[in-house]
Amino acid sequence: MDSNVNGLMFQLGNIMRIDNGFVEESVCFNTAGGYIVVSYNDTSMGRNNRQQVRLNINRNTKIINFRGQNLCTCCIQEGMWINAIFSGAMTRSIPPQANAFLIIVQGRSQQLVSSVTIDRIASIDLENSSFYTGNRNDINSQTRFIVNNNTVITDREGNRIRLRNLRPGQLVRVNHANFQTASIPPQTTAFSVQVLQ
The missing domain is CATH 2.40.50.320 (Copper binding periplasmic protein CusF)
Incomplete structure (x- = not known):
């Protein structure tokens, strides 16, 4: 991943947030389910450390574009940039997994x-x-x-x-x-x- 990519993750109580995350993998089971693997920079140790998280998508996950228009799970593809809000309850797997509440698609990497x-x-x-x-x-x-x-x-x-x-x-x-x-x-x-x- 290019060092100029500055996706960051923040914790807000039991809610986590990633700004400017990069979609490394996208799997769509159907229009209401699937998951994405997102990379971001973890700055918690005072330096940039590239990390990944798997965000599980279900029918309760809200997916929109930057204009606020609704998107389906299958609309999220590898190479896109996203903002996401998801559960702070994560598995200990590699990468860790969490349920996504909101995903905002910012654009494609080719645009950036x-x-x-x-x-x-x-x-x-x-x-x-x-x-x-x-x-x-x-x-x-x-x-x-x-x-x-x-x-x-x-x-x-x-x-x-x-x-x-x-x-x-x-x-x-x-x-x-x-x-x-x-x-x-x-x-x-x-x-x-x-x-x-």
Whole structure:
């Protein structure tokens, strides 16, 4: 996670609050249930410490956008920024879990922080909805881009295509999140992919 992301958690009695949390994972069981995993900075020890919490969503959870319009559980997706109010009674699991009372969707990460990478596709992983760029023989030169339902993929003429239409060796322009995991190769979310050659 990029160090510029400053999601913070506060305790108000038995109620917890996260401001500017980043949605790392979103699971929608149906329109009234599911959960999200949110990352934030814990400053309780006097320094920034990246933490996560799983917020369980049920039919009593109020989900709105920043304009106050109602949203469904499935509208919350990975890469979004949220404010949340939830129960202070949390499990001791990793990450801890709590029931969400209110979630306010602030926007998508692509609206807030994004970068552009122009590189050749090394390989495509259809099973895990991702592709790699860089030198196919050097994992240290590669980046893994995660493709989700919101990722827009276009050919050279600007026509929408699918991940399965991409081929190794193609030169692509990837608009992606401004953060990467510390894994090898690093991973990040692709917002748009345009085939250049």
